[in-house]
Amino acid sequence: MSFLDERKALTREKRLSSLSHFHGNLEALIDETSGEEIKQRIRTFSQIHDDETIYAFDVLSTIEDAAIIVNGSIGCGAIGIAQNNNENFSWYSTNLVERDTILGGDDKLSEAILRAYEEKHPKAIFIVGTPVVAINNDDINSVILELEDEIGIPIISIYTDGFKTKTPVTGYDIVTHSLLKYLVSNNEDVKEDFINIISYSEDIEDVAVIADIFRELNIKFQILPRFSNVDEIKRASKARASVVLNPEEGEYLAKELEEVFGVHYIETDVPVGFRGTKNFLLKIAAFLNIEDEVIEYIDKAETELSQVVIKDVLKDKKIFVDVALSKVSAYARLFTNLGGEVVGFSSSFVDLDNRKQLKKLDFLPKTTIAIIGNGQQFEKANELAKNSIDIYFSEKSGSSFATDEGAVVISTKNKVTYGFKGVEVIANTIKKVEEFQGKYRLKSSYKESFKKRSGNWYVKQEVS
Structure with missing residues (x-):
């Protein structure tokens, strides 16, 4: 049964048992999210976050x-x-x-x-x-x-x-539900030769990079709902297929377009890093029967990247990654290939759909720090200080606390991170920020006695 039968979208907690309160390690997180439902936790102390x-x-x-x-x-x-x-x-x-x-x-x-x-x-x-x-x-x-x-x-x-809801990505689901129910055209019988590129949170720089790739491969497309217009949203049901840039944000739209309107959903990885971009393009190529052209494009990009990316640029550096769970494995693998050590990650939520991303982190130690939460700067600052993190890589705003703990902040805001171009931009950014390591540490926002406490002292098991 389609979720469109409901008056409004269900919260991620009700629909997918979303968890937004966890602080531990990778092994414990996998264990806690492996059942039919995910056990809920609460924070008795919560810092700023979006809704x-x-x-x-x-x-x-x-x-x-x-x-x-x-x-x-x-x-x-x-x-x-x-x-x-x-x-x-x-x-x-x-x-x-x-x-x-x-x-x-x-x-x-x-x-x-x-x-x-x-x-x-x-x-x-x-x-x-x-x-x-x-x-x-x-x-x-x-x-x-x-x-x-x-x-x-x-x-x-x-x-x-x-x-x-404690999972703000529910807002994307609510928008999706209303667009599908009240705006998308019901005339799905006649399909046209274009693909929906579904985007919700991406900056214009990342969307532009993906659009350039599609144009170079002669793939007709439209982008929605982000950076779209009303007529394009109405046409979504007429597309030949849909592909999602970040599945944990846009998969709800892709699946409903497939179930209700018959628009095929091409399931892919997030196009981050060389491997992620390659898999993203090969899945689309298989659907469109253009494997030869896409493989040629990928081989050319790999050759160009090998000439500009320094593989040991992160040698002896400890990195903490603060991004959507769907992107953690791609960034962690990229930084590992560049010689770095990923010691921890933080994401806003984990649910029954995106928990499969945790299995892709099998190349990281089981003791890798795992923080699930929306905001929660103290928990991150606590781990940064205790583990002497060199680089804090984040797609979120408000990262000055990391500088206070001695880490260099690399923000993805207004930078290209998607596609093969994203690999080059990130590698070049790393080279540029290395010179700032340890130079601009400010006084920590937290007392030393406070940071000695466990970072998860206020994350409790929810009692029903």
Whole structure:
């Protein structure tokens, strides 16, 4: 049965038994996630982290001809400030106040919808939910039904609430569910000669690299939902197949397109590192029957990389990797091949789908540090200090704590990390940052006595 039969997407905890609280080693993590369900843990002390509303808002803000209405207080609406560098991005806030939480905010929502339509003339309007509206249980659908016929464009509710899940990637699922249910065309009988490249969190640099590869191999494509438009999302059901850049984020969309609309899902690895990119391209080539062209492309890229990448650039360096679980094995193998020692990793969550990624880490020691959590800088700082980490490699923002513990920070933000180009960029970045090792250590944010404590003292087994 398709999940689209549900009114809204289930949280990752309910759908896939997602775990976002763990601190131990690789062996223990594999053991704890090997059953039919994953035992839940809680943190009695939790540091800053994103929620699913922020994740949903982030991907919606890249749909170029849509408008977003944040239905909540002005503080919740402030999540749009971070996207001000996007010229095609339009967002509004209903600015609910105490009176609206008692009497209802329907009038303000109607006013915001009409204003967005009159000012921006979007092809779709998304209404993002917030805690205030979720707690009050406001009747958003009645406003949508009343105004959709009047303005003649889809008005789509995104059922986020900001507190029912500890796994923020649920926000991508919620967006996916609404797009499939209310925007994607139901006419799936006629397929066209293009592939959906599914992207949710990737920077434009990574998406551009993959797009360049597809163009060089003469593969027609469209990218969605990130950096797409409303018409492209509607066409998703007409694609010949779909491929996902990061399966733990976009597999929900690919599987539902396959089950409901008959769009074949090409299951691949994340195109990170030489091996990951090679496997990514070979899976697509097998589906399209273009193996010879792709193998020739891969061989050429391997030759070029061998001339620019120094294999022992990470010799005697200890590295901590803080990325999505679907990317850990690719980065860990890349850094190992470059002569480094990966002593630990951190990821936001592990669930019944992406736990298979743990088996790909069999080349790492069983004692490798494993932290599962959204945010949690103290836990990471604790391990960085105790293990004298040289390089902290992260795709997340807010990594200054690692510098305070003596590690050099390599951030993937606004850098190419996908494809063969990504291997070259990462290797060159490593060479550039080596000279900063140990030069800019600042005073730690944590007292030495605090860091002597176990990093997982507040991660507890959940009692039902």
